[in-house]
Amino acid sequence: MDRYESAKAMYLDYGVDTDKAIETLKTIPVSMHCWQGDDVTGFDSKEALSGGIQATGNYPGKATTPEELMADIDKVCSLVPGRKKINLHASYAIFENGNYADRNAIKPEHFKKWVDFARDRKMGIDFNPTFFSHPMVKDNLTLSSPDAKVRKFWIEHGRRCIEISQYFAEQTNMPCVMNIWIPDGYKDIPADRIGPRKRFKESLDEILSVPYDKSKVFVTLESKVFGIGLESYTVGSAEFTMNYASKNGIVPLMDNGHYHPTEVVSDKISSLLLFNEKIALHITRGVRWDSDHVVIFDDETKEIAKEIVRNNALDRVFIATDYFDASINRISAWVTGLRSVQKALLYALLEPSNMMKELQDKGEFTRLMTVSEELKTMPFGDIWNEYLRQTGVPADYYSEVEKYEKEVLSKR
Ligand code: RNT
Ligand code: ZN
Numbered sequence: 001m002d003r004y005e006s007a008k009a010m011y012l013d014y015g016v017d018t019d020k021a022i023e024t025l026k027t028i029p030v031s032m033h034c035w036q037g038d039d040v041t042g043f044d045s046k047e048a049l050s051g052g053i054q055a056t057g058n059y060p061g062k063a064t065t066p067e068e069l070m071a072d073i074d075k076v077c078s079l080v081p082g083r084k085k086i087n088l089h090a091s092y093a094i095f096e097n098g099n100y101a102d103r104n105a106i107k108p109e110h111f112k113k114w115v116d117f118a119r120d121r122k123m124g125i126d127f128n129p130t131f132f133s134h135p136m137v138k139d140n141l142t143l144s145s146p147d148a149k150v151r152k153f154w155i156e157h158g159r160r161c162i163e164i165s166q167y168f169a170e171q172t173n174m175p176c177v178m179n180i181w182i183p184d185g186y187k188d189i190p191a192d193r194i195g196p197r198k199r200f201k202e203s204l205d206e207i208l209s210v211p212y213d214k215s216k217v218f219v220t221l222e223s224k225v226f227g228i229g230l231e232s233y234t235v236g237s238a239e240f241t242m243n244y245a246s247k248n249g250i251v252p253l254m255d256n257g258h259y260h261p262t263e264v265v266s267d268k269i270s271s272l273l274l275f276n277e278k279i280a281l282h283i284t285r286g287v288r289w290d291s292d293h294v295v296i297f298d299d300e301t302k303e304i305a306k307e308i309v310r311n312n313a314l315d316r317v318f319i320a321t322d323y324f325d326a327s328i329n330r331i332s333a334w335v336t337g338l339r340s341v342q343k344a345l346l347y348a349l350l351e352p353s354n355m356m357k358e359l360q361d362k363g364e365f366t367r368l369m370t371v372s373e374e375l376k377t378m379p380f381g382d383i384w385n386e387y388l389r390q391t392g393v394p395a396d397y398y399s400e401v402e403k404y405e406k407e408v409l410s411k412r
Contacts, residue, residue, distance in 0.1 A: 003379070004386040006379070022387050028082065028083060031177065035089060045091065059330065085126055086117075091103075093111060094114070103160075104160065106160050111168070118171075124174030125176055126178070128178065131181070144197065144200040161178060162208075166216055169216035175218060180221050205248075251278045264303065273317075282320055294337045310348070
């Protein structure tokens with residue numbers, strides 16, 4: 001018997017249909033962040049990366065033009081199975097023939113090349129206003145700045161991004177998730193915590209007063225506990241963003257690097273699902289801090305996937321990746337992270353969750369523990385390989401990455 005058939009029979013003993021799991025996995029969109037390709041640099045400014053985030057390493061071959069970044073995205077897509085969306089930041093606007101526009105003046109036309117790119121590949125586009133790496137970030141503040149001029153600039157940026165998001169949705173015929181994250185915060189103990197949050201709230205109200213089609217654009221709001229140089233206070237804390245999102249009918253976004261080290265996003269998903277029609281995730285891997293390491297097939301990534309699958313929430317959770325490693329081949333970093341998310345989803349789809357819920361409700365905790373442990377040594381790899389085979393993606397991507405590095409990246 002071939003390996004897939006024999007693995008399939010083993011899962012069937014637990015009542016799990018592996019064919020069905022594979023079919024479901026093929027339909028789950030994962031939003032691929034464009035910023036792994038160039039260490040969050042973008043094309044619109046010469047400013048260094050700011051906002052309390054950091055890409056470390058200087059591996060050669062990073063993309064520095066739209067053409068290079070698009071070629072790299074194509075390479076990645078050829079090595080990642082399943083449905084992908086492309087997640088852009090406003091800083092990736094493409095200016096041609098001197099039609100440069102500052103962040104408060106960008107228009108759909110500056111993203112036409114991205115639309116063409118996505119449409120040719122039948123992909124949807126997600127979007128992010130870029131509230132960092134720009135001279136109008138004053139004292140690490142944007143939408144919460146005490147300076148009305150600064151706030152006005154960034155409010156206008158946010159409003160324009162909603163318009164661009166709707167353009168993406170209409171052009172690709174797929175909804176666009178637009179995520180708002182601001183770096184605003186203080187390095188040291190603030191004297192006024194409520195003032196900046198009140199201003200942030202008012203700025204968000206102004207951004208969201210732009211009329212837009214809520215069936216096409218889903219605005220999400222991402223929280224964060226601290227940033228580099230912003231250790232003592234962030235304006236967009238978890239409490240702020242969750243309350244703002246639920247009061248204003250937008251979607252809360254949780255990034256699993258944005259909590260205290262012993263807090264886990266996997267435990268938060270169920271609560272948010274009970275109070276929100278949709279929720280959004282940034283999947284990353286923090287090592288000791290919000291370091292944005294490449295996502296791997298680790299316990300917390302699996303646990304996050306299980307919470308989405310067990311709660312029948314595949315159509316209620318917007319799944320996106322968000323990490324940036326500049327110390328290794330960036331294509332490989334991208335592929336490894338995206339594949340890990342897909343692996344975790346498959347792993348979750350192969351869990352006999354009803355049976356396990358029943359054991360929990362009956363108080364059979366001894367059996368529950370033994371089942372969970374047995375599942376860990378099931379032939380998961382054979383099911384994964386079958387999925388790769390069916391989606392036409394090579395199991396060994398390293399040799400492809402090596403070849404691309406030799407032929408393309410090393411010549412940049
Ligand atoms: C920063 C946030 C945010 C960014 C991207 C580039 O800590 O996670 O989502 O990583 O917008
Ligand atoms: Zn994030």
